[in-house]
Amino acid sequence: MIELSVKDIAQITGGYLDCVADPSATVTASVEFDSREVRPGGLFVAFPGARVDGHDFAAQAVAAGAVAVLAARPVGIPAIVVEPTGRPTGAEANADIYAHDVDGSAAAVVRALSALAQAVVERLPQLNVVGVTGSAGKTSTKDLIATALRADGPTVAPPGSFNNEIGHPYTALRCTQDTRHLVAELSARGVGHIAHLARIAPPRVGVVLNVGSAHLGEFGSRANIAQAKGELVEALPANGTAVLNADDALxxxxxxxxxxxxxxFGVDNQEADYRATDIELDDVARPTFVLHAPGLAPTRVRLRVFGRHQVSNALAAVAAARASGMELADIVAALEGHTNASAHRMDVRTRADGVTIIDDAYNANPDSMAAAIAALGYTTASRPDARSIAVLGEMGELGEDAPAAHAALAHELSKFDVDHLVVVGESPNCVALANAARTQGVATIVAGDSAAATEHVRELLRQAPAGVADWASREAKDVVLTKASNVQQLWRVAEALVADGPARG
Structure with a gap:
């Protein structure tokens, strides 16, 4: 963060100083809400929560070197106290923490954090803010854009999916006087959420990837999702750039x-400004394609991330980086060196025995499920006699259409010739998926939990395919995909399977 005195922070956040001997004491290090991450000169943010109350760790944070604590009540040590003003509604209510916010204390701290982040961004006129939203692919595209922009100068991007009104200002507060670019991932659970986030760090470049069915249960319709996602481009200035997916009509x-x-940008729409042709996938579904960009010669691009869907993400990243002033050659060189940056997102590991594990278990919706199943299919297709094994769990927040959306995955499994399906969980949605898959001829078992699923996959991997005599000597063997909404924690299956044999790449 840029250097600010505790007095300045109190004025910005509308709080008051408590137990502060020197109002001119300056915060010179990062803002943290995990007391274990606090460094000397930092600011600790005390979030009240259902299970853990950050106020209980305020003394520990100050002992670690925090200049002060941003808190909702006095804590007996140097603090900037912001008083509760009621629970949030509408555009401000996009974080799970509010479910347990009885008196508005959490809301007060979040509002203060947002005000502080907005003030920091306003004090950085050189900062180029790139906002990214969409129903699927936000995090992967954010990571690609950040990799490209780092070739141009110091760049801040959120770790993982820090994309709501807690993670977004937290990320913006990582910016300093030296920061050239901020890449912001913006999520929404309702209309008005993205507009709210865009006011905290106003974007100059806005990237909209797609309008799918993620959070359909909360929005009610894809039209409402489109209305919310479009708030990003509405927030752009006249001298800014909107980067839109021509393959998605909405x-x-x-x-x-x-x-x-x-x-x-587009893969299917050949009228797009940034488009791809001659797409090829290697034996672990890493794409190569010819990039066509305005006014430039076609350029061959070879990616190190996995899945055909990454081509569209890469096109969005190229367009965003070009809109940020970069040259195409520098962008391509950066993207060709990019590897997976966020945990449990198309993280592909091949064990020494030839088994490949695709860990895409961080989150799931119908669009990302289809993309992951396609990656499983493409990877297995290049391996004679290898079996494809999908370990799938429930997709959350789909509303009344959830059973049908889960059943529809059976078509994707059949389309890509998936051999075995392990459904983790026994909810109605999981049962719908299992029944539909069996109807499509996919060998299916329902496992009660991740541990049972892991054991079932292990048993499959121990068996050579019927009629294959030289299986032990094959270099490339079976491929396993794990994917579900994050709460299912199916990455535990992937990690256990990877640990069964040393990885070779």
Missing amino acids: VAAMAARTPAQVVT
Whole structure:
């Protein structure tokens, strides 16, 4: 964070100083809400929660070197206290912490954090803010954009999916006087959420990837999702750039909602400004393609991330980096060196015995499920006699359409010739998936939990395919995909399977 005195922070957040001997004491290090991450000169944010109350760790944070604590009540040590003003509604209510916010204490701290982040961004006129949203692919694309922009100068991007009104300001507060670019991932659970986040760190470049069915249960319709995602391009200035997916009609229509310049990207729409042709996948589904960009010669691009869907993400990253002033050659060189940056997202490991594990278990919705199943299919197709094994759990927040959405995955499993399905969980949604898969001819078992699923997969991997005599000597063997909404923690299955044999790459 830029250097600010505790007095300045109190004025910005609307709080008051308590137990502060020197109001000019300056915060010179990062802002943290985990007391274990506090460094000398930092600021500790005390979030009240259902299970853990950050106020209980305030003394520990100060002992670790925090200059002060941003708190909702006095804690007997140097603090900037912001008083509760009620629980949030509408555009501010996009974080799970509010479910247990009885008196508005958490809301007060979040509002203060947001105000502080907004003030920091306003004090950094050189900062180029790139916002990314979409129903699927936000984190992967954010990581690709950040990799490209780092070749141009110091860049801040959120770790993992820090994309709501806690993670977003936390990320913006990592910016310093030296920061050239901020890449912001923006999520929404309702109309108004992205507009709220965009006010904290106003974007100059806005990337909209797709309008799918993630959070359909909360939005009610894809039209409402499109309305929410389009708030990003509405927030752009006239001298900004909207980067829109020409393959998605609902995204393409957002061009009418922004005063900014519009550029498009697409894999299927060959009228897009940034497009790909001649797409090829290697034996672990890493794509190579020919990039076509405005006014430039076609360029061959070879990615080190996994899945055909990454081509569209890479096109979005190229367009965003170009809109940020970078040259194409520098962007391509950076993207070709990019490897998976966020945990449990298309993290592909091949064990020494030839078994490949695809850990994409951080989150799931119908669009990302289809992309992951496709990656499983493409990877297995290059391996004679190898079996494809999908370990799938429940997709959350799909509303009344959830059983049908889970059943529809059976078509994707059949389309890509998946041999075995392990459904983890016995909810109605899981049962719908299992029954539909069996109807499609996919060998299916329902496991009660991750441990049972792991054992079932282990048993499959121990058996050579029927009629294959030289299986032990094969270099490339079976492929396993794990995917579900994060709460299912199916990454535990992937980690256990990887640990069964040393990885070779």
